[in-house]
Amino acid sequence: MSHRRSTAIAVASVAALGVALAGCSGGSTGESSGETTGTLDFYTDKAAWKPDFESLNVTSEEATDISLKVSGYSDANQYDAFIKQSFRTSQTPGLFTWHTGDSLKELVDQGLVAETTDIWSTAVDEGWVSADLRDSYTFDGAQYCVPMNIAYWVMYYNVGLFEENGVEVPTTWDELNEVAATLSDNGVTPYYQTSQLFTFQWFQHLVASTDPDLYTGLSTGEVSYTDPRIVEIMDIWVDEQDKGWFSDPGSSTDPAVGLRQGDYAMINFGTFFSGNLAGAGAEAGTDYGIFAIPAVNDALPATPVAVESGPLCVAESSPQRDMGLAYSEWWMSPEAQTAWNEAHGDVAFNPQAEVSDPILAELGTAIASDEYMLYDRYFEATPTPILTVALEQFGAFIANPGDPMPYLEAIQAEADAYWADQE
Known part of the structure; x- marks a missing residue:
C-alpha cells in the first residue's frame, strides 16, 4: 500500500458518485466539447485533500477561467473500479488522479488517457520539471498525464x-x-x-x-x-x-x-x-x-x-478533454505549483515554485540539480x-x-x- 491509500474520511459515497456519473450523460457522444474554460469535473482518491484542491480555484479562475468541481473517494480500490467503469460510459472524467507504473501503462495501452507530450515538452524547456520525472510518464516515446505531486x-x-x-x-x-x-x-x-x-x-x-x-x-x-x-x-x-x-x-x-x-x-x-x-x-x-x-x-x-509521483490524467474520450488538458498545462506552471504548495505543503516538482517550508525548498532545489538523478520508487x-x-x-x-x-x-x-x- 502506498501513501496514496492513506486518505481520510470520504466526501462522497461510491453509490452517490456512481449515480451522479450515470445520471449526467445528457446524450453526450463522448467526444470533447472543445471548451477550454468553465467548471472542470475532477475525481480523486485523495478525499482528505478536497479542500486543498478547491482552494486553488481562485488562482486558476484568474489564470485560466477554469475551476474544479471536486469529487473525492476515500477507498482507493472502489475509486479505481469507478474510474475504470467510467471509461465505458459517455461521461468519462475531465480530470482524475491515478497512479504511475503498471496502473498508468494499462490505461495508456488501451488508449484511455489523453497524450500530454506537448505539455511536457514546454514544461521541460521552461525548467518547470525535471527530465528524469518525465520518464515516469513516458510510454513508447510519448507522455501521458502530468504529475499531481511528488515525494x-x-x-x-x-x-x-x-x-x-x-x-x-x-x-x-x-x-x-x-x-x-x-x-x-x-x-x-x-x-x-x-x-x-x-x-x-x-x-x-x-x-x-x-x-x-x-x-x-x-x-x-x-x-x-x-x-x-x-x-x-x-x-x-x-x-x-x-x-x-x-x-x-x-x-x-x-x-x-x-x-x-x-x-x-x-x-x-x-x-x-x-x-x-x-x-x-x-x-x-x-x-x-x-x-x-x-x-x-x-x-x-x-x-x-527515489521519487513517488501521483498523476493527474485526462480521459481521451471525455467531453471535457480539452478543458482538462488546459488545466493540466496550467498545473505545471510555477504559479499553479506555488498555490498548490501553499495549500498542501510538501516539495514541489517545479523548482521555480515558491515552497513555504524552507527545509523542503532547499531539498527540492538541491535534488533538481545535476548532482541527483530521480528513479521510480x-x-x-x-x-x-x-x-x-x-x-x-x-x-x-x-x-x-x-x-x-x-x-x-x-x-x-x-x-x-x-x-x-x-x-
Missing part, C-alpha cells in the same frame, strides 16, 4: 541526537556508516524500520544507488532477485542488521513520534513525512532535518533519489503481483534477518511466474 524518499534525522553525539549530516556512504556506527556505540539506534507496509525502502536505495541499471532490470524482469549482485547488496543489509542499527520492527509507536522522541536517529521516508512530524509536534530545523541519502557507489555520476516500479510478494518477504527478512537467499528465492518465484505470463 522524494530521503532521510529524516533527529537534530538533537546528531548534535548530542557529535555527528554531522553525511555526504558519502562511508560517512553515513560512520554516523550510524557512532550513534550505535553511544547507545542510540541509528535507523527506523518496520516489518509492515513500508518494508521496501532500504532495499530500493541499496540497489538503485549501487547500480541504477540493476534496479531497472528488476522492474523489467531482466535481472533476477537471486542474481549474485543482488545477494551481495542484501548482505550489506544483513551486516547492518547484525550490528543492531535498526529499531524494533514490531513497535507500535507512530514513526513520527518515535523520531521526535529519539527512539532512533534517522528514518527513510517520503517527503510527505514532514506533515506527519508537524502533527507530532516536531519543528523543522529545530527538531528534525532532511538529507538525500548518499549513494552506496560513490562512482556514480549523480546520486539516485520501488512500489511503482515493480509489477503488482511481484510487489505483493516482495513486501511480504522484505517484512519477513526485517523481522528475522539472516541468510537473504530464501527471501529472494520466494520473490523470484513470483517474478518468474509473472514474466512468463507476459510472453
